[in-house]
Amino acid sequence: MIETIIIDGLSFALPMFIMSVGGIFSEKSGITNLALEGLQGFGAFCGSLAATLLVSGSLGALRIPYYLSFLIAFIGGMLYALLHVLLCVKFKANQIISGVVINILAMALTTFLTKRINETVFLEKSNKFILETSMRFTVPVLSKIPVLGAVFTNVYPFEVIIIVIAAITWYVMYKTPYGMHLRACGDNPHSADAAGIDVDRVRSIAVILSGGLSAIGGMSYAYSISASFSPDIYLGFGYLAIAALIFGNWSILPTLGACLLFGFARSAGQALIQKLGMPSTFNDLVRILPYVLTLLLLIFFSKNNRSPRALGEIYDKGKR
DSSP, rough: HHHHHHHHHHHHHHHHHHHHHHHHHHHHHOOOOTHHHHHHHHHHHHHHHHHHHTTTTTTTTTTTTHHHHHHHHHHHHHHHHHHHIIIIIIOOOOHHHHHHHHHHHHHHHHHHHHHHHHHTTTTSSSSEEOOOOOOOOOOOGGGSSTTTGHHHHSSHHHHHHHHHHHHHHHHHHHSSSSHHHOOOOOOOOHHHHHOOOOOHHHHHHHHHHHHHHHHHHHHHHHHHTEEEGGGGOOOSHHHHHHHHHHHHTTOOHHHHHHHHHHHHHHHHHHHHHHHHHGGGGGHHHHTTTTHHHHHHHHHOOOOOOOOOOOTTOOOOOOOO
């Protein structure tokens, strides 16, 4: 039972973690990003459409569509994030309203396009793109370790991809000049500008990157939770990712801990329901456990949160 909790918990927590990392990049630069939900959905739509088209073509027998779908999702998420850049950086719009609008637009747009593409291209009435079940692998020796061996058992390939990307983003955030500029823009953009840093450019790159990372999370959920893309991909995971980065104090490693907490809470609840032989309808009740944890953590730990000092502030170069 413990092994199942670990395996399922990781497959849920890691996609959420990479979305949170995207949110950290955006918010460390000073741009509030509530659009993670929409970015993950639109990116997953792009990747799932590409995978469906490739599988129906000559590449269907290869594993190329699986990995290529993540690349296309990443690009699609970045392109959609340009809308947030345009509204918040170019036109100085309210960042919270922009994020909400982008989420609503993404759900409506992808639902409409999925239905229309299925009708016109695949000649069937459906609101989803059916994907192949994601492959899994087990590391031979490490999987035999008691309890911890579950980490190396039935691993999705996207989990490895996410860990590698997270390591790269950590290095970029804390060990490169861009990462230093990013944090400076989120704390004091006017001082950063005085030091010769192009604040708008740094913020734009950060938001675009958040779109790509969120899309990877969305594509991971499409392959693991439902083996399809549908409106069900919008299940509040983007908002959980935002909650995780807040509890992680906008730092990558503590945010990973928050995501693991949410993931294990969800998988433990599902394992308990199966163990007790309860009806499958109780799975819907289990889905609220991460949100209950969010409320509890908000009550006990919100006073210790230290967001970037200029988070959400519209940067106007003329005001110093």
